[in-house]
Amino acid sequence: MATPDHCPEDVFQPGGHLRLELLTPCAIEALKEAIRLASETRWDSVRSPHVFMGVLSKPDTSVRLWGERLQIDLPLLLSQFQVLFHQEEGEEDPYLTLNREFLSDNVIELLREARQRAREHGRKHITPMDLLICLLTASNSIVADCFERAGMTPAKLTEQAVIAEHATRVDRSVGD
Numbered sequence: 120m121a122t123p124d125h126c127p128e129d130v131f132q133p134g135g136h137l138r139l140e141l142l143t144p145c146a147i148e149a150l151k152e153a154i155r156l157a158s159e160t161r162w163d164s165v166r167s168p169h170v171f172m173g174v175l176s177k178p179d180t181s182v183r184l185w186g187e188r189l190q191i192d193l194p195l196l197l198s199q200f201q202v203l204f205h206q207e208e209g210e211e212d213p214y215l216t217l218n219r220e221f222l223s224d225n226v227i228e229l230l231r232e233a234r235q236r237a238r239e240h241g242r243k244h245i246t247p248m249d250l251l252i253c254l255l256t257a258s259n260s261i262v263a264d265c266f267e268r269a270g271m272t273p274a275k276l277t278e279q280a281v282i283a284e285h286a287t288r289v290d291r292s293v294g295d
Contacts (some may be wrong), residue, residue, distance in 0.1 A: 130230045130245075135219035141234060143244045145179040150250075152176040154215045161206040163213045167225045168204045171254050171262045172248045181248040185285035189198055189276070203265070229253050248284045252277055 126162035130138055153173030157165045175197040175221055186193040203242055215221045222230075233249040252260045255277045 130234050131219050131227075137217040137219075137230070139217070141237075141243070141245055143179075143246050145177065146245050146247050146250060148177040149173040149247045150217055153155055154217065154221075154285075156201065158213055158215055158269045160201060160204050161208070161213070162204075163215075164221050164223050165215060165226055166204075166223045166261075167229055167254055168200055168265075169256070170226055170229060170250055172200050174251050175200070176252075177247070179247045181246070181280075181287040184287055185248075185251070185280045186280045188283055189271075200265075225257065229257060232257070246284075248280060248287075252280050252284075255280065257269060 130141055132241060137150070142150070149171055150170065153165050153169040154174045156176065157169040160169070160229060162169065171259055175193050178186065183193065185191075186196075196200070211222055219227060229250065230245070232253040233245045237245045251293045255266075255273045257263070260273070263276070266273065266276055
């Protein structure tokens with residue numbers, strides 16, 4: 120069920136713009152990269168694989184640790200997703216922005232789930248790891264499906280993401 124436009128708890132402002140104050144600077148950068156990559160791959164809207172590519176393109180410490188734990192070369196994985204989701208027939212330079220009208224229904228739901236996950240973990244801001252974990256656990260996730268075809272289960276990917284997120288959080292608190 121969609122959240123009404125006027126709901127103050129929603130991730131979108133009434134006009135459809137994403138409420139950037141709900142995201143960490145790293146998450147904002149990942150979403151900006153998602154827009155750039157959607158345009159570069161000739162899509163007229165931002166889809167969940169673009170968000171995944173954005174997270175890979177601008178990985179924070181937790182995402183880098185996730186990749187290390189899985190022995191995944193993040194830049195190589197990014198380039199593979201770019202090839203996989205490139206469209207020859209799309210617009211060469213579509214106009215896209217962080218507004219609800221340029222995001223797929225799955226991305227809108229992803230952002231709302233990431234917000235909920237952040238809140239459940241006592242945080243005010245959505246992190247790249249919230250985006251990643253929600254991408255991996257979403258029903259009918261094309262990103263998770265790509266990994267499954269390569270022999271990696273979404274459960275293992277998610278487990279490693281949670282471990283990386285926790286390790287990064289512990290490291291930060293020890294340094295404080």
